[in-house]
Amino acid sequence: MDANLEAILYLVSGVLFIVGIRSLSSPETARTGNLLSMLGMAIAIIVTIIGLGDITDPLTMGMIAGGILLGGGIGAVVALRVPMTDMPQVVGILNSFGGIAAVLVSVAAVLSPADFNILDATTNALFLGSSIETSLGVIIGAITFSGSIIAAGKLQGLISGSPIVFKGQHPLNALMAISAVVLVCMFVITGDATWFWAVTALAFLMGITLIIPIGGADMPVVIAILNSYSGFAGAIVGFTLGNTALIITGALVGSSGAILSYIMCKAMNRSFFSVMLGGFGGEVAAGADGVEETRPVKRGNADDAAFILKSAGSLIIVPGYGMAVAQAQHAIRELTDELTERGVSVKFAIHPVAGRMPGHMNVLLAEANVSYDDVYELEDINSEFAQTDVVLVIGANDVTNPSAKTDTSSPIYGMPVLDVENAGTVLFIKRSLASGYAGVNNPLFFEDNTMMLFSDAKKMVEDIVKAL
Amino acid sequence: MELVGTIDPFIFRFTIFVLALFIGYYVVWSVTPALHTPLMSVSNAISGVVVVGALIAVGVPLLTEASMGSKILGTIALVLASINIFGGFMVTQRMLAMYKKKN
Numbered sequence: 424m425d426a427n428l429e430a431i432l433y434l435v436s437g438v439l440f441i442v443g444i445r446s447l448s449s450p451e452t453a454r455t456g457n458l459l460s461m462l463g464m465a466i467a468i469i470v471t472i473i474g475l476g477d478i479t480d481p482l483t484m485g486m487i488a489g490g491i492l493l494g495g496g497i498g499a500v501v502a503l504r505v506p507m508t509d510m511p512q513v514v515g516i517l518n519s520f521g522g523i524a525a526v527l528v529s530v531a532a533v534l535s536p537a538d539f540n541i542l543d544a545t546t547n548a549l550f551l552g553s554s555i556e557t558s559l560g561v562i563i564g565a566i567t568f569s570g571s572i573i574a575a576g577k578l579q580g581l582i583s584g585s586p587i588v589f590k591g592q593h594p595l596n597a598l599m600a601i602s603a604v605v606l607v608c609m610f611v612i613t614g615d616a617t618w619f620w621a622v623t624a625l626a627f628l629m630g631i632t633l634i635i636p637i638g639g640a641d642m643p644v645v646i647a648i649l650n651s652y653s654g655f656a657g658a659i660v661g662f663t664l665g666n667t668a669l670i671i672t673g674a675l676v677g678s679s680g681a682i683l684s685y686i687m688c689k690a691m692n693r694s695f696f697s698v699m700l701g702g703f704g705g706e707v708a709a710g711a712d713g714v715e716e717t718r719p720v721k722r723g724n725a726d727d728a729a730f731i732l733k734s735a736g737s738l739i740i741v742p743g744y745g746m747a748v749a750q751a752q753h754a755i756r757e758l759t760d761e762l763t764e765r766g767v768s769v770k771f772a773i774h775p776v777a778g779r780m781p782g783h784m785n786v787l788l789a790e791a792n793v794s795y796d797d798v799y800e801l802e803d804i805n806s807e808f809a810q811t812d813v814v815l816v817i818g819a820n821d822v823t824n825p826s827a828k829t830d831t832s833s834p835i836y837g838m839p840v841l842d843v844e845n846a847g848t849v850l851f852i853k854r855s856l857a858s859g860y861a862g863v864n865n866p867l868f869f870e871d872n873t874m875m876l877f878s879d880a881k882k883m884v885e886d887i888v889k890a891l
Numbered sequence: 892m893e894l895v896g897t898i899d900p901f902i903f904r905f906t907i908f909v910l911a912l913f914i915g916y917y918v919v920w921s922v923t924p925a926l927h928t929p930l931m932s933v934s935n936a937i938s939g940v941v942v943v944g945a946l947i948a949v950g951v952p953l954l955t956e957a958s959m960g961s962k963i964l965g966t967i968a969l970v971l972a973s974i975n976i977f978g979g980f981m982v983t984q985r986m987l988a989m990y991k992k993k994n
Binding site: 436447518528658660679682773 | 909912914927929933951953957960964970971974981982
């Protein structure tokens with residue numbers, strides 16, 4: 424195929440990816456957009472295979488067909504079987520594959536540079552630019568890989584979600600970063616591949632030491648950052664190959680991850696750097712301001728909750744990750760249907776960091792057949808709490824904590840929260856009085872208009888439906 | 892007018908990259924927060940376009956030991972990129988199918 428035609432077709436696939444992401448601006452256009460992205464991918468793959476020229480030898484044909492079938496089969500099974508609650512881990516693992524694929528391609532390019540058109544025929548070494556590009560490709564790719572594995576392990580509970588901090592952590596990371604720069608310089612100057620292998624190995628290690636100190640509460644940010652890294656790793660491979668589709672895609676995914684991590688940081692009132700430095704969450708901050716709560720808690724049961732809901736005109740449900748853990752979303756849908764039939768207006772309020780990844784709650788509610796018209800973002804609904812009769816908080820905690828607005832000593836001070844305390848009555852379904860993911864106590868539990876419903880979220884919601 | 896030499900291909904690639912970053916910035920801000928999870932899974936899928944590099948590595952002619960190394964690494968990369976492509980697109984489609992308008 425003509426090289427210019429090839430380049431045009433790669434541009435077409437890059438444009439289809441842009442259109443595909445743009446269509447995610449509304450759930451109505453999103454499905455068509457996803458199909459367009461798939462078309463873009465198909466074009467890129469077909470053009471590349473044609474461009475390989477004669478690949479009729481059985482080994483190459485077998486490797487290509489076998490690789491696509493095996494990978495495609497595994498991907499399909501995972502995509503169809505994975506429970507929606509586990510999406511953060513799945514995205515984490517897919518980030519890691521993107522990272523390691525970029526590493527493998529960069530390594531292959533260094534092994535046979537002539538086939539990748541990056542060999543300088545006059546010196547019989549890599550072009551200067553290419554040696555820098557391949558080094559950057561393996562560094563970002565390897566950090567993405569090992570970092571994502573750690574993040575997915577923390578989300579899945581295989582590795583402790585508490586931040587793992589040790590003395591000399593930051594100097595160690597700084598030392599490794601400097602060593603990486605030195606190794607890349609040595610590789611670029613000498614052209615000796617040994618330096619390249621060394622920097623690859625070091626980068627895998629750096630991914631681990633960078634992510635291990637970051638606590639579970641910050642994992643949504645980490646997943647978004649690693650998403651961004653996997654994009655940039657791909658973009659650098661695109662520079663090495665001179666491939667427009669890869670460069671455009673890498674830039675898109677890189678921006679996407681960076682913007683999502685910015686949104687998450689803002690929603691937690693954390694700076695990007697404080698997240699990356701790690702050590703946040705895990706330990707319970709004693710009474711936040713040092714004052715022990717002495718007020719009694721008002722307890723209730725399903726009948727009390729049903730009575731309150733029956734006489735309410737409006738209800739806002741605030742779901743959190745606890746809802747997903749208890750698999751309570753379907754029971755909540757039943758409750759919603761029951762109340763809507765009785766003429767109660769029911770809405771859902773979602774905090775940007777509810778759940779374990781951006782938009783996670785929305786997917787879980789969509790899975791339970793809650794219409795997306797009833798689901799509102801924080802800034803759209805926060806003023807409505809004051810005019811609402813009842814708020815039902817299910818498995819959320821920190822995102823409703825009013826001390827974020829009042830207590831300057833609180834670790835979550837300044838974080839935008841849902842103003843649930845302004846509603847007539849707050850029903851709080853929770854297992855115990857334990858503090859939330861950020862390890863901060865919630866004074867809302869002790870307010871006069873709060874009724875605590877201590878139970879498993881799913882069981883409690885089902886009991887309320889029965890009591891109605 | 893006198894020609895002042897050719898422009899390095901790197902500059903062209905860098906131009907595309909920078910412009911794509913700006914496109915990415917505006918396009919991603921337009922994504923509704925309700926679809927941020929599908930956004931992440933579809934990013935995984937399109938990141939799989941690194942499959943292009945994997946295919947080139949698999950397709951290198953078998954001349955030396957190093958080229959065998961390239962082919963094997965390329966095949967592993969091909970499997971992983973395919974997992975991203977199929978897994979990413981299919982799980983995105985599965986999620987998007989769940990979003991329903993009020994009837």
